[in-house]
Amino acid sequence: MKSRLCFLSMLYRQKSILSLVLIFSFAISTQDIKAKVELPSLLSSGMIVQRGEPVRLWGVADPGETVVVSAVCWENGVEASIGEENVIADYNGKWAVELPALKAGGPYEITVNDVTLKNILSGDVFLCSGQSNMELPVRRVMDRFADEIEAYSSDVIREFRVPSETEFHEPRENFDGGSWKPATIGNVMEFSALGYFIAKSLDSRSGVPVGIINASWGGTPIEAWMSEESLAPISPRTINEKRIYENDAYREHIKTLEKENHIRWNEALYRGDAGINGAIKWYNTEFDDSKWNGVDILSDTMPSWSNDGLNPVNGSHWFRKNITLSEAQAKESAVLRLGCMVDADSVYVNGVFVGSTSYQYPPRIYSIPEGVLKDGENNITIRLFSHCDDPRFVKEKPYKLIVGRDSINLDGRWRYHLGAPMPPAPDMEFYCYKPTVLYNAMIHPLASLKLAGVVWYQGESNVSRRNEYSRLLEAMIKDWRDLFGNNDLPFYVVELADFLHPNDKEGRKAWAEMRMAQAEAAQALPGVVLIRNSDLGEWNDIHPLDKKTLATRVVDEIVLRMR
Numbered sequence: 229m230k231s232r233l234c235f236l237s238m239l240y241r242q243k244s245i246l247s248l249v250l251i252f253s254f255a256i257s258t259q260d261i262k263a264k265v266e267l268p269s270l271l272s273s274g275m276i277v278q279r280g281e282p283v284r285l286w287g288v289a290d291p292g293e294t295v296v297v298s299a300v301c302w303e304n305g306v307e308a309s310i311g312e313e314n315v316i317a318d319y320n321g322k323w324a325v326e327l328p329a330l331k332a333g334g335p336y337e338i339t340v341n342d343v344t345l346k347n348i349l350s351g352d353v354f355l356c357s358g359q360s361n362m363e364l365p366v367r368r369v370m371d372r373f374a375d376e377i378e379a380y381s382s383d384v385i386r387e388f389r390v391p392s393e394t395e396f397h398e399p400r401e402n403f404d405g406g407s408w409k410p411a412t413i414g415n416v417m418e419f420s421a422l423g424y425f426i427a428k429s430l431d432s433r434s435g436v437p438v439g440i441i442n443a444s445w446g447g448t449p450i451e452a453w454m455s456e457e458s459l460a461p462i463s464p465r466t467i468n469e470k471r472i473y474e475n476d477a478y479r480e481h482i483k484t485l486e487k488e489n490h491i492r493w494n495e496a497l498y499r500g501d502a503g504i505n506g507a508i509k510w511y512n513t514e515f516d517d518s519k520w521n522g523v524d525i526l527s528d529t530m531p532s533w534s535n536d537g538l539n540p541v542n543g544s545h546w547f548r549k550n551i552t553l554s555e556a557q558a559k560e561s562a563v564l565r566l567g568c569m570v571d572a573d574s575v576y577v578n579g580v581f582v583g584s585t586s587y588q589y590p591p592r593i594y595s596i597p598e599g600v601l602k603d604g605e606n607n608i609t610i611r612l613f614s615h616c617d618d619p620r621f622v623k624e625k626p627y628k629l630i631v632g633r634d635s636i637n638l639d640g641r642w643r644y645h646l647g648a649p650m651p652p653a654p655d656m657e658f659y660c661y662k663p664t665v666l667y668n669a670m671i672h673p674l675a676s677l678k679l680a681g682v683v684w685y686q687g688e689s690n691v692s693r694r695n696e697y698s699r700l701l702e703a704m705i706k707d708w709r710d711l712f713g714n715n716d717l718p719f720y721v722v723e724l725a726d727f728l729h730p731n732d733k734e735g736r737k738a739w740a741e742m743r744m745a746q747a748e749a750a751q752a753l754p755g756v757v758l759i760r761n762s763d764l765g766e767w768n769d770i771h772p773l774d775k776k777t778l779a780t781r782v783v784d785e786i787v788l789r790m791r
Contacts, residue, residue: 265289265341268401268673273346274408276386276439278353278678279332285340286324286676289317297325299338310336324676332436349384351437352430353679356423357453357671358686360446360589361725364771366424367417368590372773378413384436385411385427387419390443390674394665396474399455399672408439420444422685422722425779426786433787441677443670449689450700451663453671458707459663462699466663473662482657489654500648503546503611510546510645511576511609517548520643525621533619533644540617544647547610551629551636555603560632562601564608566592567625568769572613578606589771591625601631608638615653624768661689675711681718681789682708683782687742688724688770694742701749705756718789719756720782721746725772726765757785 267287277283289295295317299310313325330336330350338345356362366377386408393404409415416424420442427438445452451459451466460467473479503510510517523533525547534540564582566575568591574584575594578601583594608629612619621627627639660666690697701721709717723743728735743762750758759781766772 265293265295265343267340267343267345269403269406270388270441270673270677271345272407273344274348274386274410275345275388276349276351276353276408276437277330278680279350279436280329281678282326282329283338284324284326284676284678285338286322287340288321289323289341291317291319291321293317293321295323295325295341297327297338297340299327299330299336301330301334301336334437349386349437349439351384351439352434353439353441353677354423354426355441355443355674355679355682356420356426356685357443357682358684358722359444359448359689361688361722361771362420362422362683362685363442363444363446364421364775365418366421368771369421369773369775370417371591373776377416380411380428381413381416382411382428382431385424385431385438385440387411387415387423387427387440387442389418390441390670392445392660393669394659394662395668396470396476396479396659396662396665397668399668402673403670421775422683422779422782425776426683426782429779429783430786433783434790441674441679443666443674444685445660445666445670447658447689448660448666448686449693450686450697450704452661452666453686454664454700454704455667455672455707455711456664458703459700462703463663463696470663470665473657473659479659486654486656490656493650493654497543497613497648497650500650501544503544503645503647509579510548510647511581511611512579513607515548517643517645520548520645522641523547523644524640525627525642526623526639531620533646534614536649540614540619541646541649542614542617542619542652543650545612545614545619546645546647547612547642548644549608549638549642550605551608551638552605553601553603553631553636557631557634558601558603558606560601560634561598562596562629562631564592564594564596565626565628565630566594566610566638567627568592568622569610569612570618570620570622571615574611574613576607576609576611578602588622589769610642611647617652622768671708672711677712679712679714679717681720681786683720683722685722687746691724691738691742694738694745697742697745698748698752701746702752705749705753716755718786719750719753720759720785721750721756722759722778722782723747723761724765726762727767727770729767757789759785 265287271285285297295315298312300307301310311328315323315325317323332350334349336348338348388406388408391403391405423440423442427440431438456467498504508515523531533545568588570588572586575582577596580600582596585592629636629638705719709715723746724739727739747758750756761778764772764774764778
């Protein structure tokens, strides 16, 4: 158990006579150099520590410096000491201590020399990791749960958002930033939606504080979350892929070229789009679109506007639709709902820009500024951008204008004209997809932390390699348990939600096989539970909204294990 052995080894070194002699000699020679004790960002005011477990604290100081760590709690306004430990920083300046376990609740204060950590709670701490369905923020599920979310605020539910970073070299010891935030309405919109509902449900059932460590990144494959030692025996090919990108200058060179490619692609798009460069912009109300073709934006067949008869057309596509409002409606607050589009869009109402979205997945929800709508005819213009050969409006999503209590349907026929036909947009290299880089940057710095469990929601990016997934997931779980020094660390693996159109037989078969691979890994290891999720999917959205029901199922298993 590399984490536990490493931690105990550090404690042992700090108490060895030889180290003390070396440290004392070094301290005398550098007595004029004094540095403040530094703690990792994970150990900060507002943190939640795992109840029933010794509290691990670590950091850096001057080599040979004495570090005094003490903890107090407050009971009825009276300070009560929990314990105190002294340790001497080793010749690298590193130090580590363990304080006694803290009773569930709080608040507690921990002082490390001249640094005081305040408002610390003791409860259950869960690592929530994976790709976009774990990362999906609360603001993305407001459509379904707005009333509940807006009515709830809690200081005993807190999230630490691990910074999204990559590391191609050695595993890191600390994060570059990050802080604990309580589940108040000002913070919660960026919490993991699944993590939020897990914490909320668990707190209501256990009555103890809940801490969520959110280490997730959309689109990432499991290989990115594995250590090199665990991945190499299974997939040496991926390790060699990582080797290609280990040179920092090479990666920077790629990004420089990518930036230039995208600048040139967008410049050509802009120059070739008559809707932007013409005498009258195509989003202006006075523009005459009477000669444009009429198209059904949700046609069951490949829409004529999206291809030239043989091939998809990338670039810009323009759509215009006029609607009539009463004087009373025009004075109401208004929200434009335009489903989801592939890939990006800019939207105008009566010639006024009201919003844009840069990629396909988020719902298009644009508030219309006061005074833009008018009595009589109003125009809505969409400039849709296709980057990857699949321009379309996603079916069975809401396309409507909401004015006050009225809802005006916007699907069906629109006026259409091609803007600028383009080749596919230049490719991009996503370094966060590379093997081991997220383990190094986002998981390894957590090594000394005590956890109640891990919730893992990932797999969409591994469907094409599903035959390898069971072995990879088993290896990752064993590796993380080794890292955290707990061979019994509970893992709650969320199976992939149902996805893809019923007619897509091959695609749906692949997703079903992926769920079987997840189940195989869960059955192969003790303490791993597969959380049913396939029935909560949406065929037209890879990010289903019902994270609350899913969270309830996770918590059911957590509570069952805690009995």
